[in-house]
Amino acid sequence: MASRRSFLAAGVSGLLAASAGCLGVLDGLDSSPPDPLLQDITVRNVDDESHTVEFALDRDGEQILDATYELGPRNFEDGGPDHLAAVDDAWESPQGTFTAQIRVDGGDRVEFRLDDSVGPATPYRYEIRVLEGGEVSGWLSELETTTP
Numbered sequence: 001m002a003s004r005r006s007f008l009a010a011g012v013s014g015l016l017a018a019s020a021g022c023l024g025v026l027d028g029l030d031s032s033p034p035d036p037l038l039q040d041i042t043v044r045n046v047d048d049e050s051h052t053v054e055f056a057l058d059r060d061g062e063q064i065l066d067a068t069y070e071l072g073p074r075n076f077e078d079g080g081p082d083h084l085a086a087v088d089d090a091w092e093s094p095q096g097t098f099t100a101q102i103r104v105d106g107g108d109r110v111e112f113r114l115d116d117s118v119g120p121a122t123p124y125r126y127e128i129r130v131l132e133g134g135e136v137s138g139w140l141s142e143l144e145t146t147t148p
Contacts, residue, residue: 033120035095039143041087041114043102045071045130053130054103057090061097065090071130094123104134112138 045051050072057065069085091098098114114126123143131137 036115036118037094037123039123040125042127043085045083046074047132048073051104051130056101058099059096102136110136
C-alpha cells in the first residue's frame with residue numbers, strides 16, 4: 001500500500017506536469033503575429049513640375065535612411081530627368097514597423113506608417129507619390145505570398 005507521502009508527491013508531480021502544458025499553450029497565445037514584410041519603396045513624382053524630396057525612413061523607431069531625391073517632372077520621353085527613385089534596401093530585415101517622413105521642396109513634413117493596413121507576414125510594396133503642387137500621398141500594394 002502506498003504511503004500518504006508518496007501519494008501526495010505523485011499528486012503534486014501530476015499537477016505540475018498538467019499546469020506546465022497549460023502554460024505552454026498560454027505562451028503560444030501571447031505570441032504576436034509576425035510583422036508584414038516590406039519588399040521595396042519607390043518615390044514617384046506624378047506632377048508636371050520638378051521637386052526635391054527629402055526622405056527619412058525609421059524602422060522600429062530608429063532612423064535607418066536619410067536621403068534627398070531630385071525628381072524631374074512626370075516625363076515619359078527618353079533623355080528627360082528621372083521622375084522616379086527606388087529607395088535602396090536600407091533595412092536589414094523586411095520585418096518591423098516602418099515609418100517614412102517626407103518633405104517636398106522644403107515644405108511641411110508628412111509622415112506615413114507604411115504597414116498600417118497590411119496583414120501579418122504579408123509581403124508589400126510602398127510608393128510615395130508627389131502630386132500636383134507638391135502634395136504627398138502614399139500607395140500600398142500587397143504582394144502574393146508563396147506560403148500556404
